Amino acid sequence: MGGGRKRRRRDGSDAPPVMHPRNRYAAAAPDFAALASLYPSFAPFVTVSGGGRASVDFTDFAATRELTRVLLLHDHGVNWWIPDGQLCPTVPNRSNYIHWIEDLLSSDLIPRISKSSETVRGFDIGTGANCIYPLLGASLLGWSFVGSDVTDVALEWAKRNVESNPHLAGLIEIRNANEAPCSSKSETVAEEAVRENTSEPVDSVVRSIAPIFVGVVKDSESFDFCMCNPPFFESMEEAGLNPKTSCAGTAEEMACPGGEQAFITHIIEDSVSFKNSFRWFTSMVGRKANLKLLVSKVREAGASVVKTTEFVQGQTARWGLAWSFIAPRKNVIRSSTPGKVHHSFMLQGLRRGNGAFQVLKSAETFFCASNLSCKTDSLSFSIDVTLSDEQTQAATLDGDDLPGSVEDDSTKVHSTVTGASFRISVFEQMPGTLLIKGSLLNKSLSGTFTSLFSQLEETLKTEFVSKDR
Template identity: 35%
Template sequence: MKSTQSSASTEKNNLHQRNKHRSRYNFRELVESCPELKAFVAVNKFGDESIDFANPSAVKTLNKALLKHFYGVFNWDIPRNYLCPPIPGRADYIHYVADLLSSVNNGVIPTGKNVSVLDIGVGANCIYPIIGVIEYDWHFVGADIDKKAIQCAREIVASNPTLENKIECRLQSNPLSIFKGIVQSNERFHLSVCNPPFHTSEIEASAGTRRKLTNLGKGEHRVPVLNFGGKHNELWCEGGEFEFVKRMINESAQLSESCLWFTSLVSKSEHLKGFYKLLERAEALEVKTINMAQGNKISRILAWTFTPRSEYKNWFKKNN
């Protein structure tokens, strides 16, 4: 098993070079695209226009504005308390895995409907598929264990012509399975993406929210408010991030020919050593760790494949 480490600068806001959100938010332009955002925009203590990022309604409306302004997605909404992810960070993931595919396709990012991507835990927000479709015209399958999330994601797709017939949402009926029950026989994906629940319990998730509020200067809040929302299955699971990705690795070995590159976000760097051992035991042929820096937060993508290099070209014949 080969392991390589690729790094990104840890400077604040050092997003991927193709990320549409490298510049500071232009709230005048965003309000023009989404007038309802105006109610949440105010001048902060630094004299800049901004929103209160501790306010869930403000964060959701900002996401609506970003999706309208940058991606042409005009109909997007999520139910109360469902995860409302920061779009710049999600876009970074998509751009970095596009580079991953490029690295095994003669330096060319494959685009178009023949590129299939599986999103594990698509959520009600459907963000990864939206960005992947608009940026690269990929075809997505989004999987989730939450019926309401799947219903909402389907409604987003159906109400936006640019997404129709490019995103399929499937309900995972077994909450203990990752790929089984979702990946169909003879189905092949170029990529799988995942933002796993990384907390081990609701208590741990609440503690993380308190730290976030403190960083936002809202430490006086006695009751944690999840500004980015999140249901139980989106934020925590038994064993947290490590056990979830462990299950993913074990299942991926059983479906080694169904996906060229399996990937997952890993929020805790101390978990990497254990993942490397699990991947070696699973006989992954190559493992990559792609570092990402978004503001003060450092995260990384863990990627692995069971496909020999000699067979990479076979995955892209339809795209060349």
């Protein structure tokens, strides 16, 4: 919040990173001076420079706590407080995570769980005394939540924060993960999940971290998503190394053996056994270096879809990881509609901060989410997309158009063109306008290509083009 030095982006540009476009604070940071005039309790924490710029000392826990309290009350109508020493969340950053999950749920990539009601239901792992995600999700979008935690203080204050908001209390339930029954059945489920995905001894992995889903998620329960702000560090000493922020937070909130990598790995392992209970599994990731490894673990666990994103607030960046075991909708990789071998469309009126690189990476994510192989060339701004032999044969059996063959039906499937592929290219026409071209590199499966390209067009326009156009 409040600007700061620009960070160099992945595409080499100096454009500042942007928040989620639906984030209340995306257009402008909170006006500290205006808030101080409205809320006298906040005024002592605001300093005005000679140039008239108002600022807050983010190394001061009391200041960040009062700012969070004021923002939740002023912008969200939420009454909130936490005692000294608890983790104090920043509202803009947490809002980014909520809106990203909203994007995942509104996409047509995977279907809803059949048992899901009309009300979106989320599970917050380690909700903390602040209970920030359930309070934001309920106030912004009317979602219902189960929040779990293990410490007495976190459970007490999470419940207090819920009860302080009667208009939201019916949407939020707080559960004590320590009360999870340690039945032989629960232990067996957890051990089977670990054996499938790690070579480490079962006891050291399962029992080193408190229960996440086993015994906490009830039989036959289903959720649209889970979310988590995991302990980022391996020790409290490591957590205190950043002099620019207040090192508030309990040991349970800030650190665990193995840090965030171990904690999120445990979520991934548990998710294998609860694949039918959640539409999306998600977690925040504090270190980009861990993201690639965790994506690999998710794929090894057998997830059908994996998505990532970046959360930005001022000079602070976090990453989001999401995965699902639900099969993508069939029309993502199959189509019986004949199509052309060349397609194109324009992206006009791109939102601020978006360009060819961002569009290229989003297109890559779109195809990877459909389990298609992608080879991206950032220099030529192009992606070569390849269907596996199995996907090619599936589309063939589903009636896609193939070039003429003199072979009989008994051998036709086995001789289909392997590695059917196409190329997506991004061209800048003028500032704010891009041309997206697609070319089928062989003439098989043109119907599948047409269907995929149409879905890509819809996805990119939804993500990058302003709604008022």
